[in-house]
Amino acid sequence: MAPLSHSPLSSLAGKRLLLGVSAGIAAYKSALIVRQLKQAGCEVRVVMTEGAQAFITPLTLQALSGEPVRTSLLDPEAEAGMGHIELARWADAIVIAPATADLIARLVHGMADDLLTTLCLASEAPRLIAPAMNQAMWRHPATQRNVKQLATDGWQLIGPAAGDQACGDVGPGRMSEPDEILEAVSRHFAPPITPSASAPHVVITAGPTREALDPVRYLSNHSSGKMGYALAAEAAAQGARVTLISGPVNLPTPQGVERLNVETAVQMHTAALELAPQAALFIGCAAVADYRAANAAEHKLKKTDDQDTLTLTLVKNPDIIADVAALPDGQRPFVVGFAAETQDIERYAQDKLARKGLDMIVANDVSQQGLGFGSDDNAALLLWRTSDGSDRLVAPPQPKTQLAALIVRHALTHLSLTSSGA
Incomplete structure (x- = not known):
């Protein structure tokens, strides 16, 4: 008997995904996430926080997604037709990767002080989040309270993983790898598996x-x-x-x-x-x-x-x-x-x-x-x-x-x- 496999990535075909990118060294991995989502047949639109732009440029993610990257809540052209509300309604799911401790704290408290947090408040779509931060920040009681509250509010946490960190520390807080994030998103959309008669x-x-x-x-x-x-x-x-x-x-x-x-x-x-x-x-x-x-x-x-x-x-x-x-x-x-x-x-x-x-x-x-x-x-x-x-x-x-x-x-x-x- 061979081990059974996870739900196929075909569950992502045609899905409209909003990818939020916040500040942190793991932001460079968002380029690979966009690429893999596109390869799986998704429509992808990217929203970046101001800090994220210090780690990866909007132009990179625009080239990979094929769509303009949104970075500002107060963009006159986009907001002429209440663009942030339309974007919130457009998404089948919101995926934030990486998510910093700061962003997590702002989401927990319902803040809407930039485009990404505003979209999260305005959208009724499923929400998935991949934390990424230093191990001490992840272990801090305030962060642990915040991630528990996110889960209570309906967010699905992806990771974080443990291991070597860019700062030289070792421990939990690394963002999950892009393929793990892709698998979590695909599972969310996959229909429930009905075990076959031969399933163990x-x-x-x-x-x-x-x-x-x-x-x-x-x-x-x-x-x-x-x-x-x-x-x-x-x-x-x-x-x-x-x-x-x-x-x-x-x-x-x-x-x-x-x-x-x-x-x-x-x-x-x-x-x-x-x-x-x-x-x-x-x-x-x-x-x-x-x-x-x-x-x-x-x-x-x-x-x-x-x-x-x-x-x-x-x-x-x-x-x-x-x-x-x-x-x-x-x-x-x-x-x-x-x-x-x-x-x-x-x-x-x-x-x-x-x-x-x-x-x-x-x-x-x-x-x-x-x-x-x-x-x-x-x-x-x-x-x-x-x-x-x-x-x-x-x-x-x-x-x-x-x-x-x-x-x-x-x-x-x-x-x-x-x-x-x-």
Whole structure:
């Protein structure tokens, strides 16, 4: 079985795209974005901020787009017929790449102090944005608040990526590459994928579990479910038939994904063992509670004045990922597990890979600030078994959506190799 592909770029043919370019060294990549959009059959019009013109000339983007480049809100000729309103109505989508921290902040606050921000306020078209900035600026709490608000307001974030930066720093904040931006835009317009009868069935667990202590209290953890949901969305976008076994989270079900809600580890275990034999790939991403109360109280536990301590008796929960990996041949899927660690990441992950009989494991350092539980970003170490031992891949800090794409691609590739006997 070969890995499935993303939606074809044919979904872009005939689309009218407004490309916004703001200041930053990544502005030079906007020329390639315009070229690729044109090659995909789009009509492209470019709007540049004043600062963007210090990095790339309007003439360059005009030559590539075949259309005049707009740079000013107060252009007498263009505004004779309320040109900015017509341009806002013209666009099927607005794509901003690169988007600086300053532009993001102005968009969040609804400012309309230049042509690009005015167009964004005046347009009802879908909006996609590719941030680009220094890693410290990206990590700053103000920027993180702003990008969360953009997402709430309906913007689709593309990236940013992590790596070497023009200033010499290393970290998250690099603008996504033009081909990744093109793929994100094409996915936006692509019709939902209906899995074929031969599409692999992927089962994914996500989120925390809750183990009741009494009718109002429970044991749980800080898992937001974002990583598991990103994996489910990516697998569905790849054309797989996806079932998501979800603990209690406040997240919408990804498009094309069947969702099964559970509360406790025992419920998740039952659902996993029921679905896993039907699956080609099982990804255990849930943060399952290791223990539960031996006997949950029937009524609320009361605090008394003479009681300074409370003793709870806990019993071990079933090991979901190990039990799935132990299924007999013919029922056992390709099994990917997760390891959330705070120290000796690779050693503990290698041990879990071997001890639980997994095919692949994704190890996260949850002690890193801004990564893992509750965050939109994550980093990981991927380990997988080979005929002569194991192999590894280091994934630097990046949005969970991008990390999910990497994990799903690797899992499907190794599933394909395993199925073919390679």
